[in-house]
Amino acid sequence: xxxxxxxxxxxxxxxxxxxxxxxxxxxxxxxxxxxxxxxxxxxxxxxxxxxxxxxxxxxxxxxxxxxxxxxxxxxxxxxxxxxxxxxxxxxxxxxxxxxxxxxxxxxxxxxxxxxxxxxxxxxxxxxxxxxxxxxxxxxxxxxxxxxxxxxxxxxxxxxxxxxxxxxxxxxxxxxxxxxxxxxxxxxxxxxxxxxxxxxxxxxxxxxxxxxxxxxxxxxxxxxxxxxxxxxxxxxxxxxxxxxxxxxxxxxxxxxxxxxxxxxxxxxxxxxxxxxxxxxxxxxxxxxxxxxxxxxxxxxxxxxxxxxxxxxxxxxxxxxxxxxxxxxxxxxxxxxxxxxxxxxxxxxxxxxxxxxxxxxxxxxxxxxxxxxxxxx
Amino acid sequence: xxxxxxxxxxxxxxxxxxxxxxxxxxxxxxxxxxxxxxxxxxxxxxxxxxxxxxxxxxxxxxxxxxxxxxxxxxxxxxxxxxxxxxxxxxxxxxxxxxxxxxxxxxxxxxxxxxxxxxxxxxxxxxxxxxxxxxxxxxxxxxxxxxxxxxxxxxxxxxxxxxxxxxxxxxxxxxxxxxxxxxxxxxxxxxxxxxxxxxxxxxxxxxxxxxxxxxxxxxxxxxxxxxxxxxxxxxxxxxxxxxxxxxxxxxxxxxxxxxxxxxxxxxxxxxxxxxxxxxxxxxxxxxxxxxxxxxxxxxxxxxxxxxx
Numbered sequence: 001x002x003x004x005x006x007x008x009x010x011x012x013x014x015x016x017x018x019x020x021x022x023x024x025x026x027x028x029x030x031x032x033x034x035x036x037x038x039x040x041x042x043x044x045x046x047x048x049x050x051x052x053x054x055x056x057x058x059x060x061x062x063x064x065x066x067x068x069x070x071x072x073x074x075x076x077x078x079x080x081x082x083x084x085x086x087x088x089x090x091x092x093x094x095x096x097x098x099x100x101x102x103x104x105x106x107x108x109x110x111x112x113x114x115x116x117x118x119x120x121x122x123x124x125x126x127x128x129x130x131x132x133x134x135x136x137x138x139x140x141x142x143x144x145x146x147x148x149x150x151x152x153x154x155x156x157x158x159x160x161x162x163x164x165x166x167x168x169x170x171x172x173x174x175x176x177x178x179x180x181x182x183x184x185x186x187x188x189x190x191x192x193x194x195x196x197x198x199x200x201x202x203x204x205x206x207x208x209x210x211x212x213x214x215x216x217x218x219x220x221x222x223x224x225x226x227x228x229x230x231x232x233x234x235x236x237x238x239x240x241x242x243x244x245x246x247x248x249x250x251x252x253x254x255x256x257x258x259x260x261x262x263x264x265x266x267x268x269x270x271x272x273x274x275x276x277x278x279x280x281x282x283x284x285x286x287x288x289x290x291x292x293x294x295x296x297x298x299x300x301x302x303x304x305x306x307x308x309x310x311x312x313x314x315x316x317x318x319x320x321x322x323x324x325x326x327x328x329x330x331x332x333x334x335x336x337x338x339x340x341x342x343x344x345x346x347x348x349x350x351x352x353x354x355x356x357x358x359x360x361x362x363x364x365x366x367x368x369x370x371x372x373x374x375x
Numbered sequence: 376x377x378x379x380x381x382x383x384x385x386x387x388x389x390x391x392x393x394x395x396x397x398x399x400x401x402x403x404x405x406x407x408x409x410x411x412x413x414x415x416x417x418x419x420x421x422x423x424x425x426x427x428x429x430x431x432x433x434x435x436x437x438x439x440x441x442x443x444x445x446x447x448x449x450x451x452x453x454x455x456x457x458x459x460x461x462x463x464x465x466x467x468x469x470x471x472x473x474x475x476x477x478x479x480x481x482x483x484x485x486x487x488x489x490x491x492x493x494x495x496x497x498x499x500x501x502x503x504x505x506x507x508x509x510x511x512x513x514x515x516x517x518x519x520x521x522x523x524x525x526x527x528x529x530x531x532x533x534x535x536x537x538x539x540x541x542x543x544x545x546x547x548x549x550x551x552x553x554x555x556x557x558x559x560x561x562x563x564x565x566x567x568x569x570x571x572x573x574x575x576x577x578x579x580x581x582x583x584x585x586x587x588x589x590x591x592x593x594x595x596x597x598x599x600x601x602x603x604x605x606x607x608x609x610x611x612x613x614x615x616x617x618x619x620x621x622x623x624x625x626x627x628x629x630x631x632x633x634x635x636x637x638x639x640x641x642x643x644x645x646x647x648x649x650x651x652x653x654x655x656x657x658x659x660x661x662x663x664x665x666x667x668x669x670x671x672x673x674x675x676x677x678x679x680x681x682x
Contacts, residue, residue, distance in 0.1 A: 070475055072482070120667045127410045127478050131609060132666055135659035138606075142656050270602070274482060281479060321494060328490045335483025336465055339476045 032191045033182060043303075044187040048259065050299035051194035052252050057279040057295040058201045058288065059248025064277065065286035066214060067241035068221030070130040072273055073137020076117070077110045077246040079144060079268035081253025083154060084109045086263050089164040092155065099166045102254060110250020111243040118242030122235055137273055144265040159264025166193060166258045173258075190259050197255065201248060205288045208244075217241055218286075271328065278331045281338055284345025293347050302327045380517040382639040383632060388523045388592070390631020391530035395585035396608030397615070397623035398537065399578030405554045405618035406574050407470070412481035413461055415605015416488035417454050417579050421586030422596045423496050425450040426503050439506040443591070451583040457488075458579025459572050467568070485601075492598040500597050503590045526588050533581060534624045541620060550574060554618070603655060607634075610662040616675025625673060630661060 032044045056078055063071045084106045088097045097105070117136045121129050148156030165174040165186075173189040208214045216237045219227035228234045257263050275298065283294025305323040312321065321329070338345065396418055403411045425446040432442035465484050469477040511520040541547035552560035553570045561567045589604065590596045611630045615622025638654040665672060 068475065070478060120663060124666055124670070125474075127474065128613075128666055128670070130478060131410065131606075131613075132663055135606070135662050139656055139659050142653065146653060271486075274486060277479075277482070325490050325493055328486055329494075332483045332486030332488075332490065336480045336487070339472075339480045339483070340465070340468055343472065343476055 028195060032188050036188070041185065041187055044185075044191060046299065046303055048187055048190050048194055050296050051191070051198045052256055052259070053276070053279065053295040053299050054198045054292050055194075055201050055248055055252040055255070056276050057283070057291045058205050059245045059252065060276050061205065061280050061286065061288070061291045062208070062217070062248065063241050063245035064280055065291065066209065066217040066221065067238060068217075069238065069241060070127075070133075071242075071245070072130045072134035072270070072277070073117075073140070074133070074245070074249060074276055075268045075270075075273040076137040076140040077114060077249030078253040078256070078272075079140055079265070080113045080246075081106045081110045081250030082257040082263045082267075083144065083160070083253075084250065085254035085257040086160040086163045087153070089258070090160055091162050092160050096164055099164075099168060099258070103251065106254040107247045107251050110246045110253070113250075114242040114244075114246025115239055117246075118239050122238055134270065134273075137268075137270060141265050141268055144268070154265075157265060159262060159266070160257075161262045163257050163261050163263070165261065166190070166255075168193075174261075194255060194259075197251065202288060202292065205291075209286075209288065213237065213240065221286075274335075275331060278335055282334055282346060284347045284349060287345065287347055287349035290345045290347035290349070294345070297346075298331075301330065305330075378639065379636075380515055382635045384514075384517055384519055384523065386632035386635030387628060388526050388631070389635055390611075390628035391527050391534075392585050392588050392592070392627075393604075393608050393611045393631050394624045394627025395530055395533060395581050395588070396604060397611040397627045398534070398620060399582045400605075400609050401612040401615070401617055401620060401623040402550075402574050402578050404612070405620075406550065406557070406571055407466070407477075408474075409466060409477050410481065410609065411466075411575075411578075412478070412605070413484040413488055414578065414582060415601035415603075415608065416485050416492075417458055417461075417601070418582040418586040418589075418604055418608075419596070419598065419601030420457060420488060420492060421450040421454040421579075421583030422590045422600065423492055423501065423586075423598070424453045425583075425587045426501050426590050426596045427496065429506065430501075430504055433504045433506070443506050443587075447584065447587045450587055451580050454579040454583035454586070455576045458575040458582075462572060462575040467571075485605075489598055489601065496596075496598060498598060500595045503594050503596070505594075506591070522592065526592060529584070530588070533584065537577075537581070538620060546570070546573060603658075606662075607658045610658045610665075613662060613670075613672055614665050616672030619672065619674045622672055622674035629673075630658065633657060633661065 032047065035043050035047060056074075059077070060071065060074045063069050063074065085102055087093060088095050088102055088105070089099075090096075117133070121132050124132060144154045145157050147154040148158075154160070165172050167173070173193065174186040175189075176183065176185045178184060216227065216232045219230065219232060220234055220237060224234055256267075279294035279298045280291050281294070282298065283292065284290025302323065305326050308321070308323050308326055396415065399414045399417070400411060403409060403414070428446040428449045429442050432445060433439065437445070461484055465480045466477050469480060509520050509522050511518050513519070541550060549560070549565045549570050550573070552563065552565055553567050557567045560570075589600070607630060608627065611626035612623045613626070614630060615624065615626025617623075634654065634657050637657045641653065
């Protein structure tokens with residue numbers, strides 16, 4: 001193929017790509033209004049939550065998917081971000097910092113926590129790391145629950161209420177207004193802010209994956225010893241993974257606090273950590289698209305399961321399984337079945353699929369690689 | 376002084392239960408290198424099964440000691456079947472898979488067990504019927520009930536029995552061989568799959584006994600009780616040196632005593648600032664400290680590739 005022809009094809013391809021992006025962009029812009037009209041405002045809210053979970057799952061994906069460090073206390077960073085925002089923008093201490101300031105501050109606090117919690121675990125291998133991070137997650141939750149005495153910081157199990165909504169340029173996002181017949185309610189406003197954050201995080205994740213750091217993470221995931229021998233500073237790179245993952249979690253937590261206006265330690269249990277892990281595993285560890293898919297699917301699942309109660313009533317004359325429990329049963333089942341049947345996830349990354357298609361000859365019995373694909 | 380002795384005795388009883396649960400973690404880890412996340416929930420299933428059985432039997436007019444014995448046997452039976460099935464279905468197919476895979480299925484199984492239990496027994500606490508009148512006596516100012524003595528004695532008997540079994544029986548020798556090197560053990564004529572199944576069976580049976588002990592000691596059971604119990608038992612196993620059976624026993628007893636003393640004294644030591652509501656944090660702190668400072672545990676061998 002001549003160079004000219006190649007260039008022509010490439011530009012054509014790039015042109016088509018732009019068209020595709022434009023179409024997706026337009027669809028995302030009108031999505032909340034279409035959903036609002038078709039299914040009601042509650043579903044716009046669900047989409048908002050899904051966007052938050054995309055942010056959260058992408059953060060965990062950096063830690064688990066890229067760097068192969070199984071973090072079972074990831075929700076702690078979400079909690080730290082949420083409480084950082086809540087304490088600095090609520091009547092709790094009568095502090096009301098603006099959102100523009102809180103976003104980087106919250107991210108920074110979460111990143112520091114990521115390093116603090118990551119540092120002691122650096123020497124630990126996969127399964128120990130999982131248990132210790134789980135322990136940290138629980139410690140954070142117990143602290144949040146009990147730091148209402150002797151000095152009331154977190155208000156204990158009651159949680160923090162009346163958290164300020166996000167304000168951008170003097171405009172509070174929880175206000176309703178309309179432009180040219182289109183009504184922008186709170187959920188619509190938050191949709192656009194969350195969408196922007198989710199898109200930025202997707203972009204960061206995609207760029208990270210192919211970057212020098214991303215390749216270092218993947219190298220550590222596959223074989224830490226070899227990665228170290230290749231000159232990767234495994235300590236710093238692992239800490240960076242923790243910090244980066246925590247930052248995503250912290251930002252997402254801050255947005256969550258502002259969106260809900262109320263937080264309590266109940267929102268940050270081990271089950272929530274497992275749910276986020278489930279999103280990453282189900283979608284496809286290490287693949288950004290897969291993780292986004294997983295987050296959307298698992299946010300929509302409980303809503304869909306709400307229809308399960310009436311169905312049971314109709315067919316069995318009683319509600320045997322509460323939708324919330326059914327959700328957890330399905331999560332557990334999904335984790336087991338995914339690992340047994342489709343360890344690379346619903347939407348595996350291209351490299352993974354190739355690895356699975358042609359197993360390498362020098363593949364050892366898999367003891368040393370940490371991620372669930374190479375068999 | 377009497378408070379100290381009291382906390383020590385309470386801690387010893389609590390610790391012996393932790394130790395029994397820790398055995399399940401440590402035996403499986405020794406052989407498979409897998410943290411069986413679901414083990415705490417197997418104990419929970421054992422506990423709730425025994426409560427349900429005892430309730431039914433007492434309602435049917437069976438004399439209490441017999442009811443307790445039958446309830447314990449039913450719990451042991453259910454747990455062993457469950458443990459062996461879980462290994463067969465969820466762990467065995469992944470034995471050659473990367474480390475993260477069986478760990479994630481283990482978490483999945485744990486969640487499945489918890490919510491299956493919630494489905495069967497509901498989410499509220501269920502209580503063990505009062506099976507016998509407890510009597511207590513005082514030793515040096517501390518109150519000891521006969522139930523505490525019974526638990527302690529039974530736990531010690533089980534642990535010593537297990538130590539003897541692993542050291543001296545044919546199957547025990549096969550277990551140790553499999554632990555050292557499964558492939559070579561296989562070449563020497565050990566049916567490693569059966570040994571691994573047997574390990575799960577043994578761990579689950581002992582876990583079931585521990586579960587029954589918890590519910591007769593506290594009188595209550597709950598679908599989520601396996602989580603905290605499991606974490607603490609795992610901490611005990613790590614403290615003693617994971618993979619080491621005697622270590623799990625030592626770790627369990629130590630953890631029970633530390634937790635009991637710490638939650639008993641921390642209120643006084645800090646002037647009431649930090650109360651016993653931080654009780655559950657101690658296990659995590661011990662776990663983190665041990666893993667960071669001495670990952671091989673108290674009795675584990677040093678320099679190994681264990682942590």
